Amino acid sequence: MSGDFFDALEAREPGRREAALMAALPLQVAHAQASSPAYTELLAGIDAAGIVSRTALATLPLTRKSSLAFAQAARRALRLGGYAAGTPRRIFQSPGPLYEPEPAADGPDPWRIARALHAAGVRAGQLAHVGFSYHLTPAGAMMEAGLRALGAASFPGGVGNTEQQLQALLDLQPEAYAGTPSLLRILLEKAVEGGHALPGLRRALVSGEACPPALVAWFAEHGVDAYQCYATADLGLIAYETAAREGLVVDEGVIVEIVRPGSGDPLPDGEVGEVVVTTLSPGYPLIRFATGDLSAVLPGPSPCGRTNRRLRGWLGRADQSAKVRGMFVHAGQVADVLKRHPELRRARLVISGELARDHVVLQIEVTPTLPEAFVESLMQTARDLTKLRVEVEALPSGSLPNDGKLIEDRR
Template sequence: MYYHDLETESRARRRKRKWLALETLLEKAWMYSNEFKARMGAAGLTEKDIRHMDDFSRIPVLRKKEIIGLQAEQGLDWMLTREIGELRRIYQSPGPIFDPEGADADYWGWAEGFYAAGFRPRDVVQMTFSYHLTPAGLMLEEPLRCIGCAVIPAGPGNTETQIDLMRRLPVTGFVGMASFLRIIGEKAKAKGLDPRTDFSLRVAFVAAEKLTSTLRHAVEEMFGATVRQGYGTADVGCIAYECEHAEGMHLSSRAHVEICDPATGEPLPDGETGEVVVTPFTGEYPLIRLATGDLSRIVEEPCECGRTSRRLAGWLGRADDTAKVKGQFIYPAQVGVVMAEFEEIECWQMVVSNPKGKDTLTCRLKLRSGAELDHGEFAQAFQARCKLRPAVVPVDELDEDAPRLVDDRSYAE
């Protein structure tokens, strides 16, 4: 039922274990991470000022937008505690942000979550996250191999191939976005197939988008399978995951998670909504008190599954002007780099919507007087930098002080 004993340890034992892990991490970061030493120095702190768990929140939070600038100005190795050539892999996410992977087995910590969702040895799992540059595909494949599953590296898209794989192979597990699994099921039904009887799918582990109860129910009914979700980032890996009861997401045993005031970085009382701040115990790339920009709250009530960790109530929105679209973060500053490449554009705005539950990204562009824009060339340049291909909509009027990013998505539970 459990992947390891850490999932059922007492609260006192967990607090002690996590503080020992944080002490080790802080000592290593202070010795080798230029980023951490600079951040502490700017706050007038040394490693001697952080002696207890209650002191930990004195460390200033680190934001993703700061990482983009630090990596661009100082280089990735400025943030590492070991030689860059000793890493196992180096990925790149939109931003752009480099995401280094250390050498430990299940470095990103997802095996615990997969096992809680119901994945078991000898499952055949269809992986539909990308294997190209971004970490999701390999990040989530390795824990499945640790459990003992066989993995089909299908990658995203290619719906016809995805259907063929599920029809011809005994695929019992799916990893990807719930909305994509629904598309696979709908297209399979259009081909005269019944996903319940013509496929062998038993469990799906989904991430990278908001999972509403409506979407979960639709996919579970379509395939006759269990759908459980995980929550993490490309920077730190697993943060939390659902068990069979799907009543909130259990906090991972391999990180320290706080819910903080987005303005101050100070921890909030349990039950209050705030920003998720994460410190993974991985030492090669010490992202200490990483502010994710995501909002959630802590659920303290015991879970029927027997796991004793606290839980997140789920994704409750964003605390900044960043949006996640189809599993990719969109940063206005990053989009601005693309816009600057086209002198025809006078003013712009990104709009995210989800008609019929499908995320759509639209570029609203006001062009300079008399200018013409090659929409195809623009969309291609946008996709090359931001990993997403937008719809392009010319507009006659757009205020210069209009918000650069508007998230108009609504979710029917």
């Protein structure tokens, strides 16, 4: 399968793309150090010129949403906590509250959504019904910017007011929809209930919620080919679905890592871990932004002809924790156990029991039989890091599921 690409970047030879990204990386790190007060402090002492590989990138600290929220609350004198570079066009609010900019420096499509819309089949001259909120949050504006960059028109439907939105669909007969899958389903159901036809509506780009294969099939039965994109208010587009329907192709404007939950350590392709993104945005230069989402890299290029790396999609949340015997244990502590014992490939802390009788077992994958001294050393490491008495259960290689979980609470 080969595709009608948004631009030539999508079909680049992978080595050329990687070289271009790694050439842009030290410039972005230097820009963040010089233009973002928060990164001036966070990356103090870092030689940006030396950050020219994924290995070097992995030595930099992670930035989390909690870091943004804390900085915004603690440093109100600095716009957006000092993370933005320059003056944004607009500032939006997400629950928390957390404020996100529309960076003026990033051109007419600052969130890079046009690429995902194009992959979903939206074209210049078409009309798209936008079913994302336009109030406080940036989702509606994100789609608007992408549509405008494509040369497509938009109807700002927003959320709610479904009767009015359905009337607009019937009156305007848009060719596309961009919004949450749940609202699209409601609108299509109402159209069927009323005996109304929407013959022009054939394409949809959905995001913001899970859209399982069964729902994609339901949309297809109602004449709409729905494609998903993975985007956030902080980062813009991360990855998007194509006609191949095999994972999500990573956007050309970001560098994506998969790291062990609770740490910043990169994992091999295929392993499930936390999605960490570095943007090449000059207006909001987030470096190693930890999304809290779990995913994995799929092998090989997409059958659609796009050559960038692919993600399996959203596989859950990475921020795992549990309270055991009155103490919190976090995924980062289990990650530290693995870091101190690199001969282990996978480990999982399993908590069971009831009525305040918690039983804690560290399950590990081993190939040969480990000596008793190693098990004792591992138990001591786990106890030092978690402050809990932990048993060790050795399992054959491949026993633990590749799902990114480091803590499993069975209580």
